[in-house]
Amino acid sequence: MPDETITYEGLVPGYKFPPATYELNASFVSKYLEAVDGAGNGFVPPIAITACAIATMTRSVPLPPGTIAIHASQDVEFLKLVPVGATIKCHIGVAQKIARGKMSMLVLELEVFDKAKEKVQSGKATVALPA
């Protein structure tokens, strides 16, 4: 899924990462709920869906070896209930790239769609990276 050809310098506003597809089956939901000490209600916890989108992002952003990216802020809107067993597709794009001293702030837009191509979530994540 990660675009092996993109470099950090290539992450400019307007860049779109290749979309990632997830099957949110019972095993995924069960593992997620165990990790967060949560209880299920037949639907995928919406923040679990956001977590998939964020994981897509962290796997996709190329970083120099030994450096780390810090998740600085997150906005997200939950638009639709997603049943366990659904398949979703995460789209991530670069909205802004801001240099701040020794750090860069990368603002990423995320959109998540279900199999019927209806939007289930949208949001923005800001990630701090070494410049």
Add this chain to the structure above:
Amino acid sequence: MLAEIQEGKTLNPVVKHVTQEKINLYAEASGDFNPIHVDESFAAKTPFGGTIAHGMLSLAYVSEMMTLAFGRSWQAGGKLRAKFKDSARPGDTLTVTGKINCIERKDDVSYANCAYECRNQKGEVIVLGEALVRLSSIEK
């Protein structure tokens, strides 16, 4: 769910204990294996001095508090804004608290505007932000 939705109402807090085992499980579930979360020798050499929990793990606790208060209205009509102020670490106990700041009405729809924060056992803020819930779809 909340019996009464009114301005100033405090939401029931959520308290969670963070362990490295939970962080590892979260990495497996989410697919986010950033070494700062799961590789103790790598993390020890960073300015953090050790592993830290995924920011989204703390947000899962915030979302749980909102789900307990607003049910499906939160899960399909919630809007979350979060600033990660500090990192949660293995051994931390996190407490998420929140309250309804105001009820807003836009285009004949009511929204509960909530403020929340997540602090560790030392009282340090880990995450803070706002959550907006569309109230008209609350299930009775």
